[in-house]
Amino acid sequence: xxxxxxxxxxxxxxxxxxxxxxxxxxxxxxxxxxxxxxxxxxxxxxxxxxxxxxxxxxxxxxxxxxxxxxxxxxxxxxxxxxxxxxxxxxxxxxxxxxxxxxxxxxxxxxxxxxxxxxxxxxxxxxxxxxxxxxxxxxxxxxxxxxxxxxxxxxxxxxxxxxxxxxxxxxxxxxxxxxxxxxxxxxxxxxxxxxxxxxxxxxxxxxxxxxxxxxxxxxxxxxxxxxxxxxxxxxxxxxxxxxxxxxxxxxxxxxxxxxxxxxxxxxxxxxxxxxxxxxxxxxxxxxxxxxxxxxxxxxxxxxxxxxxxx
Numbered sequence: 001x002x003x004x005x006x007x008x009x010x011x012x013x014x015x016x017x018x019x020x021x022x023x024x025x026x027x028x029x030x031x032x033x034x035x036x037x038x039x040x041x042x043x044x045x046x047x048x049x050x051x052x053x054x055x056x057x058x059x060x061x062x063x064x065x066x067x068x069x070x071x072x073x074x075x076x077x078x079x080x081x082x083x084x085x086x087x088x089x090x091x092x093x094x095x096x097x098x099x100x101x102x103x104x105x106x107x108x109x110x111x112x113x114x115x116x117x118x119x120x121x122x123x124x125x126x127x128x129x130x131x132x133x134x135x136x137x138x139x140x141x142x143x144x145x146x147x148x149x150x151x152x153x154x155x156x157x158x159x160x161x162x163x164x165x166x167x168x169x170x171x172x173x174x175x176x177x178x179x180x181x182x183x184x185x186x187x188x189x190x191x192x193x194x195x196x197x198x199x200x201x202x203x204x205x206x207x208x209x210x211x212x213x214x215x216x217x218x219x220x221x222x223x224x225x226x227x228x229x230x231x232x233x234x235x236x237x238x239x240x241x242x243x244x245x246x247x248x249x250x251x252x253x254x255x256x257x258x259x260x261x262x263x264x265x266x267x268x269x270x271x272x273x274x275x276x277x278x279x280x281x282x283x284x285x286x287x288x289x290x291x292x293x294x295x296x297x298x299x300x301x302x303x304x305x306x307x308x309x
Contacts, residue, residue, distance in 0.1 A: 009193055009194055019205035023205040034206060038166050043170070046171070047174065049177075050177065051174075051178075052126075052174070067124075071128065071135065075143065077236045079100065080103075081232045085232075095278075098280055102281055104140050105265045107133075108263065119249070119300055120300070124254075138160065141157075141163070155273050162272055166265070233255075237257065238251050238252070240258075
């Protein structure tokens with residue numbers, strides 16, 4: 001069973017491509033599922049709470065300085081970069097807002113897996129993702145409101161309560177249940193990474209299905225903007241680690257953490273509080289992250305034995 005789940009997760013790119021094709025040709029089967037997105041995302045975050053190890057929280061308190069640096073970098077570099085890229089390309093209001101919302105999301109849980117595969121500091125990556133996720137109910141709506149209030153009306157409190165319902169509460173519930181019933185929940189906790197994979201595939205497919213009318217408007221500039229945003233996050237994350245004297249593994253982890261945003265959350269918030277077109281940049285960003293990770297992970301993985309960059 002474990003091997004099947006592992007293979008399923010490793011074929012993530014294939015599932016995303018197949019899901020996207022299904023959405024293009026059979027959108028009518030996916031669109032009715034829009035109302036269940038919040039529940040699916042909450043289930044995913046509950047699963048994250050179930051697989052978190054108490055040792056991960058010990059690492060947070062042991063390395064307060066590097067955590068603070070990482071979290072500040074997370075919530076400044078990507079939101080400002082997204083704002084700058086949207087201005088640079090002069091996108092319309094919906095695409096600009098979608099890009100800013102994607103940049104204002106916390107780090108993606110997938111970054112922890114990528115950090116492991118790339119030979120980065122996994123404990124640091126998990127700590128950063130955990131802290132940024134807990135801060136997301138306040139910072140994601142606040143940053144979106146600050147940077148995008150001139151584009152469309154940004155419902156701060158609506159987004160705040162949505163993130164609390166979809167992220168904070170299920171995450172805490174998962175952590176508490178694992179602490180209280182560790183031995184009983186351990187066997188079922190193995191399926192949650194596969195659930196996360198399924199959710200991202202589902203979100204990508206649903207957003208494509210909902211945006212069939214807008215797909216002809218997508219040109220190479222929108223993809224170029226997503227690529228630039230991703231590369232800026234990776235580069236500036238690594239540079240931040242270098243400036244603050246992080247070791248090689250922490251620099252890699254910070255680079256991946258900042259470059260790989262939780263686009264799933266961005267998509268759900270866009271669909272919940274704005275419209276389908278606002279969600280599209282987040283899905284494009286997912287594809288870009290998959291593409292860049294396919295190059296970055298093997299490159300860093302081959303250099304694990306090096307003592308310094």
